Amino acid sequence: QVQLVESGGGVVQPERSLRLSCAASGFTISSYDMHWVRQAPGKGLEWVAVISSDGSNKYYADSVKGRFTISRDNSKNTLYLQMNSLRAEDTALYYCAKDGFLDWGQGTLVTVSS
Amino acid sequence: SHELTQPSSVSVSPGQTARITCSGDVLAKKFARWFQQKPGQAPVLVIYKDTERPSGIPERFSGSRSGTTVTLTISGAQVEDEADYYCYSAADNNYVFGSGTKVTVL
Numbered sequence: 001q002v003q004l005v006e007s008g009g010g011v012v013q014p015e016r017s018l019r020l021s022c023a024a025s026g027f028t029i030s031s032y033d034m035h036w037v038r039q040a041p042g043k044g045l046e047w048v049a050v051i052s053s054d055g056s057n058k059y060y061a062d063s064v065k066g067r068f069t070i071s072r073d074n075s076k077n078t079l080y081l082q083m084n085s086l087r088a089e090d091t092a093l094y095y096c097a098k099d100g101f102l103d104w105g106q107g108t109l110v111t112v113s114s
Numbered sequence: 115s116h117e118l119t120q121p122s123s124v125s126v127s128p129g130q131t132a133r134i135t136c137s138g139d140v141l142a143k144k145f146a147r148w149f150q151q152k153p154g155q156a157p158v159l160v161i162y163k164d165t166e167r168p169s170g171i172p173e174r175f176s177g178s179r180s181g182t183t184v185t186l187t188i189s190g191a192q193v194e195d196e197a198d199y200y201c202y203s204a205a206d207n208n209y210v211f212g213s214g215t216k217v218t219v220l
Contacts, residue, residue, distance in 0.1 A: 035209075037211075044200060044212075044213055044214040045149070045200050045202075045211040045214070047202075047209040047211055050209060059207045059209070061209075095156060095157075100159075100162070101147060101149070101157070101159050101162075101202070102159050102168060105156065106156055107156060
């Protein structure tokens, strides 16, 4: 059974950094592209980033390009999102999802506030 | 960047048919997916490849396409179908969700 569990969220001051993790079980992440999607409070879904199955290709939303980095540790079967230079507008629930979007985690909340 | 346009809200009476449209240039190149999201829950995939329904999704959910507009149809809407619905597509390394449609069943 596929399971995705996000962690690492919390309250952080503007311009600080945070790293989110997504631990996968029930499948091998190295066989799939993996995505991060976020949802600001009361707002819609926003795609954030994707990493290809072999890790060679990474793409980002314009809103996070240059500040966020997606990565994976296949030995730990875990996906990451390194978030730097955080802004108030990055406040959101962050989901990881397996390619195809049939499987999602429950999300981890990031609040950027002074 | 690409955009996908959806109506902000749709209302339907129980047992009637709800239709949600999604339009955008990116749909000329790629298939669409549709997601249902209820409050406090992660999104659930209800349609992929424009018209395909994942296992476990009720038959009352169906998808169709006309040019660069895709439509999610809920035939015989149930009270439990009340939720936010999002379309999604990806092309040329641009990945985009629609703005979302709140479906009210009353």
